[in-house]
């Protein structure tokens with residue numbers, strides 16, 4: 001089941017930066033790129049759980065602050081040669097407002 | 112298409128480096144010819160044994176040294192049986208029997224059982240705490256011992272023994288090396304080179320006992336030490352035996368194959384039974400046995416070709432070279448160690464002061480041996496001249512100075528002219544053809560990428576230069592004078608800095624546009640560097656870009672492994688007051704800080720603070736007059752002091768007061784890398800000033816200023832800069848030095864490598880000989896400081912700066 005929830009404004013996130021959102025599925029990092037695209041990932045690096053929200057954002061990539069793995073914001077996947085994937089959530093931007101898709105069914109099963 | 116049942120059954124005994132390399136080569140040639148079963152004694156998938164040294168030294172993890180994970184075997188359709196050794200070979204029935212009782216028939220059999228560490232038959236050898244250095248289990252035993260024990264002894268001063276000793280030292284143990292011969296690595300090094308090596312390793316804290324024969328292991332259950340034949344005793348709770356290896360031939364011998372020292376094979380890598388092949392350290396070829404991987408890769412190629420049906424392939428042992436894989440110690444050796452008769456000539460270069468030694472052995476105008484210590488960059492080039500038997504007559508008078516000075520003589524080391532099978536990376540056995548193919552197929556553009564995909568230069572790194580040259584050759588891009596900042600540009604740090612000044616570039620986007628950046632946004636590597644360069648070039652004008660700062664510098668706290676932060680308040684010159692201590696204690700209690708620790712820099716660390724708690728903690732500290740210690744920044748960290756004249760009976764000047772004065776003058780400035788100072792009150796140097804970026808040592812006649820020290824990864828003792836008479840001069844020199852470093856070092860280059868790179872003499876010339884230049888640097892520093900001495904904690908605690916950083920954007924409830 002799909003749930004779109006409004007979480008704030010595009011302008012609340014610094015360009016090439018991120019903010020966090022606390023959700024029943026855990027902390028989510030919401031990124032804004034230089035060209036104002038918005039992406040959301042569960043805020044855990046596939047390497048050792050580093051908070052991706054604190055990484056440096058460039059292009060469509062974020063570099064994890066702990067050991068510098070580079071994660072593709074669009075897919076959540078680590079850039080080769082590293083391997084792993086951070087879970088992705090869908091985002092929509094409408095009139096400068098941000099909507100996040102939180103799958104409640106999943107939320108329940110993940111506690 | 113070969114039908115499944117028509118496949119030949121290949122059984123491989125030994126899931127190690129040579130065996131699996133043979134399988135890889137075979138699959139590349141004839142992917143469906145064999146149904147393959149691999150038996151391994153060890154419980155692991157195959158891994159890079161060479162890199163066990165790096166695992167022990169903490170430079171690699173076990174996971175990182177796996178060559179083929181289990182999934183690879185599955186994908187290739189190989190049946191892998193780990194932890195199940197083959198116990199017997201039945202040649203008549205053509206089958207093997209394993210420890211678990213399995214009986215498996217073969218059409219072709221490959222023995223690749225490697226070798227076993229030689230263990231001396233001495234009393235006590237079987238005690239707990241005595242280990243070899245051969246496999247993962249040994250390394251795990253050493254890691255475990257290092258956690259609960261303090262003293263280790265290593266028997267054997269060869270390549271393996273020294274790498275084990277260094278790893279244990281890095282793990283914090285006291286390490287003694289016991290060596291039978293008078294000099295270390297006597298098979299690879301001449302006495303002089305070995306002496307330099309021993310001096311260097313002694314300087315790093317290893318203890319050596321040479322000419323030392325071990326007579327017995329002491330202890331009852333667990334080893335407690337060694338006794339030498341001359342009666343000396345060495346206490347040790349861990350003994351690593353690394354005195355040599357013996358080919359592992361038991362299986363072959365039991366089934367009646369020809370065996371001398373190793374399993375005898377011909378040029379076709381076949382044993383005395385045509386169905387049975389053997390590769391690796393277990394074989395003997397033309398009277399020779401093997402202990403390095405380079406020849407094994409050749410064997411693997413030949414054996415795979417034979418198994419694939421090519422009966423022309425023959426094994427010719429390649430010449431060998433050796434390197435010691437100890438970070439920061441450069442040793443290279445190949446071929447003859449010295450002249451053997453009148454026909455041989457030795458050319459020697461030595462510079463005792465810098466610890467550089469080089470010996471070449473020449474016969475009939477061909478290079479037949481090279482031994483190098485200290486500076487081994489040319490090792491690969493010499494080795495190549497040896498392998499190819501180049502006539503070095505025309506460059507004989509210069510060859511000792513290396514490739515650059517010898518000029519591109521006949522057939523220089525231009526990578527274009529190397530044959531495809533020229534080995535570039537000795538540690539990992541990667542040849543030119545492999546590197547070139549990977550660069551082409553995968554579009555690689557940086558050294559790091561080549562390393563990730565081919566493992567070339569991934570171990571000791573000494574072939575990095577050749578890999579870079581190949582990269583340049585294949586991609587057709589000129590090798591930049593200095594290494595490019597990152598893959599967004601071909602320009603090096605110095606070129607970018609110069610352009611920022613001469614073309615008056617004042618924004619990140621401006622730099623990227625003007626200098627033709629390949630990515631619109633830059634990356635996590637170049638953005639922090641450019642941000643710093645702009646900040647340094649245009650103080651007061653350029654606005655620091657927090658989005659180009661590493662998290663620590665953006666949030667002004669050090670991120671920890673669990674995502675919490677640490678808070679390190681400034682404690683000027685390491686001096687505090689009861690009121691400050693009380694304020695820190697109150698903060699720790701009020702905010703339930705999990706750990707309060709004294710740092711190695713004479714101040715207090717509050718660890719385990721959540722991000723959202725930071726502003727409140729800072730506000731409370733600020734209220735007590737305490738500011739940020741910049742423990743997170745490429746900035747001034749600590750100024751360590753000793754008690755000095757005020758209390759100490761030897762103190763000659765007020766070292767504590769001077770330290771505080773310096774810290775108050777220098778704090779807040781951003782620098783290429785972190786900067787640490789110390790002031791000692793007399794030459795006893797209790798503040799350890801001689802391993803700091805800047806040190807001041809007080810003497811009766813004034814103050815000695817020393818520069819470029821480092822106590823971190825690679826310890827470097829400072830160089831003397833100048834002796835001055837007043838505190839005001841100390842301040843002027845220190846600030847001018849810092850400004851020179853700020854303006855001319857590369858981002859992330861500490862003062863130690865910078866001073867090393869440009870030479871202490873050039874810095875003296877700028878600061879001591881050129882008074883006007885020094886004063887100008889000092890003035891620029893003071894101006895820059897007017898823009899940087901605001902407490903970042905205060906700004907954020909007040910909520911005026913970056914308030915959004917410390918709270919979530921939204922909280923979504925479960926309902």
Ligand code: SRM
Nearest residue numbers: 669677709710711712713714742748821822823824825861
């Ligand atoms: C806290 C402290 C250890 C302690 O509990 O005592 C420490 C902690 C860290 N050190 Fe250190 N170093 C600490 C004193 C030192 C010292 C001793 C000193 O300063 O007198 C050294 C050797 C001296 C030197 O730098 O020359 C030291 C040499 C290093 C190095 C190696 C630097 C080098 O150039 O070789 C690193 C790695 C780096 O900077 O890249 C490092 C890196 C680190 C990092 C930042 C690791 C990291 O990237 O996260 C640690 C941060 C922990 C944290 O968040 O608090 N730390 N570190 C010390 C803080 C002192 C302070 O009051 O600010």
Ligand SMILES: Cc1cc2nc3c(=O)[nH]c(=O)nc-3n(C[C@H](O)[C@H](O)[C@H](O)COP(=O)(O)OP(=O)(O)OC[C@H]3O[C@@H](n4cnc5c(N)ncnc54)[C@H](O)[C@@H]3O)c2cc1C
Nearest residue numbers: 125127128129151152160161196197224225391392403404
């Ligand atoms: C710490 C260390 C550092 C080194 N550094 C370097 C270096 O810098 N450069 C270099 O060139 N070389 C280095 N070497 C040497 C290199 O690792 C060896 O030359 C190479 O691993 C030998 O390959 P191999 O396949 O013959 O033997 P191994 O890699 O030892 O493989 C043999 C395998 O066979 C298994 N086996 C044995 N008997 C049986 C049986 N009956 N049934 C099933 N399985 C069996 C063993 O368990 C083992 O896994 C180093 C070695 C060590 C230990």
Ligand code: SF4
Nearest residue numbers: 671672710711823824
């Ligand atoms: S504090 Fe320093 S020495 Fe200790 S683990 Fe961290 S980086 Fe290593």
Ligand code: FES
Nearest residue numbers: 045047048050064
């Ligand atoms: S946790 Fe992200 S790189 Fe290690």
